[in-house]
Amino acid sequence: MRALLFERSLPRYAAARIAGAVTPGLGGRVGPLTLAEVDEPELPGPGWHRVRPRLAGICGSDLATVDGRSSRYFEPIVSFPFVPGHEVVGELDDGRRVVLEPVLACAARGIRPLCRGCAEGRIDRCERIAFGHLEPGLQTGYCADTGGGWSTALVAHESQIHPVPDSVTDEAAVMVEPAACAVHAALGAGAEGTTVLVLGAGTLGLCAVAALHHYATPSSLLVTAKHLEQRQMASELGADVVVAPGEARRAVRRATASLRVGGALSGGVDVVVDCVGSQESLADDLAVVRPGGTVVLLGMPGTVMVDLTPLWQRQINLRGSYAYGTEGARRTFDLAFDLVAAAGLERLVSVTYPLDRYRDAIDHAANAGRRGAHKVAFDLRGEKHR
Amino acid sequence: MTGTRPGFVLEVDRSTPPVLFHAGEGFHLERLPAGSRVIYPPEPLAPLDDPDSAIRHALLNPVGDSEPLSALLRPGMRLTIAFDNQAVPLPPMRRPDNRQRVIEAVLDLAAEVGVDDVVLIAAHGLHRRMTENELRHVVGDRVYDAFAPQGLLTQHDAEDHDNLVLVGTTAEGEEVEVNTRAATSDLLVYVNVNLVAMDGGHKSTMTGITSYRSLRSHHNVHTLQHSRSLMDPGRSALHHSCWRMGRLFAAEGPRVFQIETTVNTDTFPKPFNLLQKREWEWTPRDRVSFMAASKSLERAPFSVAHKIFHGIKSPQKMTSVQAGEVEAVHALTTEHVHRQHLVAVSGQTDIVTMGLPFVGPYNVNSVMNPLLVMCLGLGYFFNLYRGKPLVRPGGVLILSHPTPWKFHPVHHPSYIDFFEQVLPETTDPVEIEKKFEEDFATDPWYIHLYRTSYAYHGVHAFYMWYWGAHALQYLNGNVIIVGGDARAVRRMGFKPASTLRDALEMAEDVVGRDPSITHFHCPPIMLADVT
Numbered sequence: 047m048r049a050l051l052f053e054r055s056l057p058r059y060a061a062a063r064i065a066g067a068v069t070p071g072l073g074g075r076v077g078p079l080t081l082a083e084v085d086e087p088e089l090p091g092p093g094w095h096r097v098r099p100r101l102a103g104i105c106g107s108d109l110a111t112v113d114g115r116s117s118r119y120f121e122p123i124v125s126f127p128f129v130p131g132h133e134v135v136g137e138l139d140d141g142r143r144v145v146l147e148p149v150l151a152c153a154a155r156g157i158r159p160l161c162r163g164c165a166e167g168r169i170d171r172c173e174r175i176a177f178g179h180l181e182p183g184l185q186t187g188y189c190a191d192t193g194g195g196w197s198t199a200l201v202a203h204e205s206q207i208h209p210v211p212d213s214v215t216d217e218a219a220v221m222v223e224p225a226a227c228a229v230h231a232a233l234g235a236g237a238e239g240t241t242v243l244v245l246g247a248g249t250l251g252l253c254a255v256a257a258l259h260h261y262a263t264p265s266s267l268l269v270t271a272k273h274l275e276q277r278q279m280a281s282e283l284g285a286d287v288v289v290a291p292g293e294a295r296r297a298v299r300r301a302t303a304s305l306r307v308g309g310a311l312s313g314g315v316d317v318v319v320d321c322v323g324s325q326e327s328l329a330d331d332l333a334v335v336r337p338g339g340t341v342v343l344l345g346m347p348g349t350v351m352v353d354l355t356p357l358w359q360r361q362i363n364l365r366g367s368y369a370y371g372t373e374g375a376r377r378t379f380d381l382a383f384d385l386v387a388a389a390g391l392e393r394l395v396s397v398t399y400p401l402d403r404y405r406d407a408i409d410h411a412a413n414a415g416r417r418g419a420h421k422v423a424f425d426l427r428g429e430k431h432r
Numbered sequence: 433m434t435g436t437r438p439g440f441v442l443e444v445d446r447s448t449p450p451v452l453f454h455a456g457e458g459f460h461l462e463r464l465p466a467g468s469r470v471i472y473p474p475e476p477l478a479p480l481d482d483p484d485s486a487i488r489h490a491l492l493n494p495v496g497d498s499e500p501l502s503a504l505l506r507p508g509m510r511l512t513i514a515f516d517n518q519a520v521p522l523p524p525m526r527r528p529d530n531r532q533r534v535i536e537a538v539l540d541l542a543a544e545v546g547v548d549d550v551v552l553i554a555a556h557g558l559h560r561r562m563t564e565n566e567l568r569h570v571v572g573d574r575v576y577d578a579f580a581p582q583g584l585l586t587q588h589d590a591e592d593h594d595n596l597v598l599v600g601t602t603a604e605g606e607e608v609e610v611n612t613r614a615a616t617s618d619l620l621v622y623v624n625v626n627l628v629a630m631d632g633g634h635k636s637t638m639t640g641i642t643s644y645r646s647l648r649s650h651h652n653v654h655t656l657q658h659s660r661s662l663m664d665p666g667r668s669a670l671h672h673s674c675w676r677m678g679r680l681f682a683a684e685g686p687r688v689f690q691i692e693t694t695v696n697t698d699t700f701p702k703p704f705n706l707l708q709k710r711e712w713e714w715t716p717r718d719r720v721s722f723m724a725a726s727k728s729l730e731r732a733p734f735s736v737a738h739k740i741f742h743g744i745k746s747p748q749k750m751t752s753v754q755a756g757e758v759e760a761v762h763a764l765t766t767e768h769v770h771r772q773h774l775v776a777v778s779g780q781t782d783i784v785t786m787g788l789p790f791v792g793p794y795n796v797n798s799v800m801n802p803l804l805v806m807c808l809g810l811g812y813f814f815n816l817y818r819g820k821p822l823v824r825p826g827g828v829l830i831l832s833h834p835t836p837w838k839f840h841p842v843h844h845p846s847y848i849d850f851f852e853q854v855l856p857e858t859t860d861p862v863e864i865e866k867k868f869e870e871d872f873a874t875d876p877w878y879i880h881l882y883r884t885s886y887a888y889h890g891v892h893a894f895y896m897w898y899w900g901a902h903a904l905q906y907l908n909g910n911v912i913i914v915g916g917d918a919r920a921v922r923r924m925g926f927k928p929a930s931t932l933r934d935a936l937e938m939a940e941d942v943v944g945r946d947p948s949i950t951h952f953h954c955p956p957i958m959l960a961d962v963t
Contacts, residue, residue: 277856293852300849305877 048429049197050404051082052111054126059114066113071412073113074405079130081404087193090179091156093204095138097146101220101398102195103133103423104411106250107346108187112408117348124188125181131195131424132187135210135219143210145222146195146202147379148186149369154203155180167372170230185369196401198429208379218392220423221253225391226382228253229261231319231344231367233381237262240316243298243334246345247271247280247288248414249394249421251321254344256389258319259284261381266301268315270294273415283389291330298334309333310356316340319367323347331364332356342367398425439474439775439958442710443467449711451951453787453832453932455915456800457737458729459707460832461722462932468949469781471822472710473958476698477772479749483530487537490691490753496760501538501689504619507546512617512686513538514588514641517556518566519793520627521695522955526745530693532572534623534753538691539575551613552579554587555622555640558647558889559794560843560882561587566797586613590643590889591879600684602676606649610685611641617686622758624692628816629663629769629959632692633762634678635671642677644873644891649673653861656901661815663959665766678758691755692765695748697772697956704744708956734836741790742797773959780824780962782947783939785932786813788833789955794888794896799840802920803847803896805833810911811899813954819962821906822950828910828939829903830932835916842886846878850893851923859925861901869894910942 055078062077073079089096108130110116132148151169152160155178163171176182183189186200193200210219231254235242242264244254255269269285270293271277277288289297299306304313314336320327323345329352331341337360344367357364370378386392396419399407404424411422442448450461451470464470480486491501498504505511515531518524535552542550552571554562567585568576579585588611589595597615599608614620614637622640626632639647649655650673659668682688700707703725706718714722729737752768754761790800792808800808809831814821823829839848854868869891872878878890903911911926912935918928929935940947952960 287853288856289852296849297853299877300853300871300875303876305880 047084047086047198048401049082049084049129049193050401051080051084051127052130053078053080062112063114066115070113071109071409074408077112077114079112079404081401086199087191087201089201090191094201095204095207097134097136097138097144097200097202097207098198099131099134099136099195099200099424099426100143101135101216101395101423101425101427102131103220103224103421104407105133105224106248109408109412110346110348113412115348120184120188123176123182123184125183125190128183128188128190129194129197129200130187131197132185133220133223133423134186134195134200135216135222136195136200138207143216143219144202144207145210145219145379146186147206147208147226147370148223149206150175150180150183150185150189150192151205152178153205170369170371196404196424198426208383214383214387215392216427217395218386221386221391221394221421222379222382224249224421225253225257225385226370226378227344227367228257229381229385230370230373230378231342232257232262233373234365234367235262235317235319235342236340237264237317240264241266241268241302242317242319243268243270243294243315244285244319244321245270245294245327245330246321247276248321250345252276252279252283252394252420253391254319254321255280255285256283256391257385260385260388264317268297268301273418275418275420276415279394279420294330295334302336313337314339317342319344321345325350325352328352332362335360335362337361339363340365394420395423396420398423400425400428436477437475439472441775441777442470442472444470451711451953452707453785454707454789454955455787455832456834457734457741457790458834459726459787461711464951465936465949468951470951470953471775471777471958471960472953473697473775473956474772476696476748476956477751479696479751480753483533483750483753484537486750487534487753490755491537491541494689494756495754495764496757498689498756501621501755502541502545504687504689505542505545505547507548509547509549509618510616511542511547511550511619511621512553512614513550513621513623514553514555514614514637515570515623516625516636516640517554517559518562518570518796519559520625520631521746521748522627522791522793522796523699523744523746524569524796525695525748527569528572529570530625530695530750531570531623532575533750534691534693535571535575538621538623550584552585553611553614553641555636556588557639557642558590558644558882558892558895560886560888563797563886588641589883591883596643600680602680604673604676606673606677607645608638608677608680609643609645610637610681614641615685619689620686621689621691624690626692626694626765626769628957629665629766629773632765633665633671633675634681634758635674636690637681637688638674638677644889646677649677651895651898653865653898653901656898657905659902661817661821661902662811662899663815664818682758688758689755690758690761691753692761693750694752694765694768694772696751698748699746699956701744701747738799770959773957774818774961775958777822777960777962780820780822780827781950782824782827782943783830783936783949784823784827785830785949785951786832786954788813788831794892795840798843799838800833801839801844801847801851802835802837802917802924803851803893805831805835805913805916806924807896807899809833809900810903811896813952814900814903816952816954816958817960817962822952822960822962823907825906826908826943828912828942829907830912830914830935830939832914832932833916835913835920837917837920843888844893845881845887846872846875846890847888847893847896850897855923861898861904864894864897910939912938
């Protein structure tokens with residue numbers, strides 16, 4: 047089968063890191079990602095299904111991997127070579143369409159008894175993502191045994207698949223995974239009735255805006271957006287105020303009637319949902335959140351240098367928000383399906399590419415905002431095996 | 433007055449030399465199409481020979497229902513002297529400033545009588561506080577050193593609610609809330625410099641020493657859309673409101689003794705004085721100076737050009753002084769202003785062009801940010817008419833200014849937020865007023881900066897936009913800015929153009945081919961009397 051394969055190659059990884067630093071997305075041309083003919087992954091055991099991807103999104107974490115920006119933290123929890131792609135709507139052998147919930151937790155790994163997290167339905171807190179009968183890999187798309195969405199076939203455990211109703215388009219379905227990340231963050235942020243700033247309006251930021259608007263109903267929702275299309279979309283999805291990134295501190299100050307103390311605010315928003323995860327955004331987070339407020343890291347951060355003194359002095363809660371699991375009695379993915387439909391998130395899929403134009407696809411995704419796009423995805427529906 | 437030539441309207445023909453356009457901290461020459469008109473201001477009136485004697489004469493020979501100042505002064509009384517701030521005149525005049533001369537004369541009289549409870553108030557309303565240098569420049573070192581160290585040279589604080597008093601409410605519901613010291617004095621002397629016809633009269637006290645609670649009565653979109661023009665107080669709803677409030681203050685508050693002065697339009701010192709000459713009268717030396725200056729300024733960093741221009745002290749001089757009852761005084765003042773500024777113009781044109789200079793009332797020693805460009809162009813220059821606007825209904829206004837996306841962070845903090853957070857949502861003054869004004873006006877950070885730093889009040893940015901509300905409505909958005917930062921220009925809902933030629937071509941889309949064009953050759957300041 048045809049697949050985009052990410053191999054362990056230190057020289058090429060270094061080349062990607064250099065190229066990606068110069069031009070985002072350039073790592074896709076010089077790095078360890080190649081289009082290859084490979085064997086289809088074998089079904090690891092009972093309860094597993096073959097999934098033929100129809101659409102597979104390109105996510106910020108994928109781009110970080112391709113451009114060599116991923117943290118070394120991931121090294122023990124991925125296995126090479128892997129096929130990236132964890133935002134997937136695909137088709138089972140019997141023709142049913144499914145969305146992939148990519149976390150490879152205890153159930154998929156055949157681990158019994160379940161770890162504490164999985165026992166509570168919180169696969170996002172699984173303690174066994176490097177163990178069991180699969181190679182290490184926190185998700186499909188980072189595991190050598192399962193394949194990934196950027197190919198014509200992958201394998202998925204029954205715990206990972208969600209049927210897609212006929213009324214839901216592929217474009218809507220491929221948005222369910224990022225929407226689930228956003229729902230999980232929105233519900234975990236304690237944002238009900240509070241002032242919230244969403245930092246960043248890429249796909250994840252926009253999904254966070256929609257999720258907060260639908261599930262958390264903050265009293266005031268501010269968003270920073272770099273590009274015009276992002277600004278417009280953020281407003282359409284429920285933002286009360288949308289400003290440029292450089293304007294965040296002033297906008298928050300005004301919205302919260304705070305005073306300024308040096309570069310920071312005396313008060314600030316109750317919650318910041320950081321969908322960027324950069325050194326600069328973290329500094330902004332700490333500058334604009336009120337004393338005792340909460341910063342939620344939804345965008346994948348890396349190794350950053352940040353002065354944590356304000357975190358200490360202002361007693362700020364800093365928490366990560368990774369993936370999804372259950373939110374009370376419902377699975378996050380079920381809530382995400384509802385959100386995608388209610389907010390019309392399929393409109394975020396701006397453009398699709400075939401696998402053999404993967405370099406263009408990566409370029410486009412890495413520069414999506416500047417080029418007026420949101421989500422860029424691979425369209426596997428026309429690949430030869432069909 | 434002998435030798436002072438009146439303003440006039442030139443019709444451009446093929447022999448007409450290129451015409452000067454101001455453009456912030458720079459200027460350029462433009463060749464206008466044949467048939468265009470250029471309106472030139474009157475030449476500067478001759479100043480008073482002996483302004484100090486004229487001041488003393490005015491104080492002792494008041495106009496209207498008022499006794500001489502000497503008769504109003506008595507030992508043991510509370511005397512308060514309020515004076516206009518650094519917003520006038522423009523550029524700041526050379527020392528001694530009119531206000532220094534007048535205040536010294538008033539203080540001399542007070543000293544002769546033995547008045548020792550005297551307080552001075554810089555009547556800056558919601559403007560920023562004045563710096564020590566600015567105060568020294570306006571009142572002079574002698575007054576400053578005598579009063580400031582003892583805390584007797586004060587600055588009006590429109591947010592010091594312990595020191596504001598509600599004098600009353602007009603029949604129209606306008607609340608007159610005034611600085612307590614001024615309101616509870618036995619005599620309030622107001623010292624004005626009347627730069628344009630909009631200034632002075634009851635507007636002096638009703639903007640300078642009141643609060644947001646009062647100012648909102650007339651500094652609002654409805655009033656400003658019905659001030660046609662702002663420079664024609666008889667047809668200005670803003671002035672009508674100020675007059676109602678001022679009359680209430682005169683009836684219920686302290687006795688007010690108004691002293692108004694006018695200045696001539698000798699605006700620029702050497703070597704910039706050629707900017708107020710008519711181009712065909714430039715000498716070869718003027719032309720060389722102009723070329724050298726304009727080329728140097730083009731190449732100079734902004735900070736250098738800014739420093740050069742904002743160091744200018746204008747040679748303008750006092751042309752009249754009158755004192756006594758507010759309305760009688762102001763009637764005379766207005767005559768003097770008109771004598772200097774009025775230019776008769778027959779008919780409107782499709783397009784009006786204006787070159788905006790480096791300074792307006794709100795960026796003295798500061799930065800002309802985009803909102804101030806809008807205010808100067810659409811608020812002040814557009815309104816420099818009597819009768820009807822220079823541009824016809826449905827016409828186009830072309831302004832020349834670099835309009836940098838640049839703000840003075842200390843002076844204009846709320847302007848930055850207005851520009852970043854309000855204008856992207858709407859440029860409609862009515863919508864802006866309804867949705868945003870109250871929040872900005874009561875924002876504790878802006879209030880803190882206004883009171884303790886050198887910031888304009890949080891609501892002041894809104895007043896800049898409202899000041900242009902009449903023009904915005906009249907022009908229906910047909911405003912082009914030549915040479916401006918395109919992003920900043922578009923943010924305000926205007927169209928950017930690289931050159932005047934481009935702007936004229938763009939304007940033809942609105943007004944059709946072969947439009948009639950008028951260039952308003954200002955500064956020096958003038959008032960077009962359009963019939």
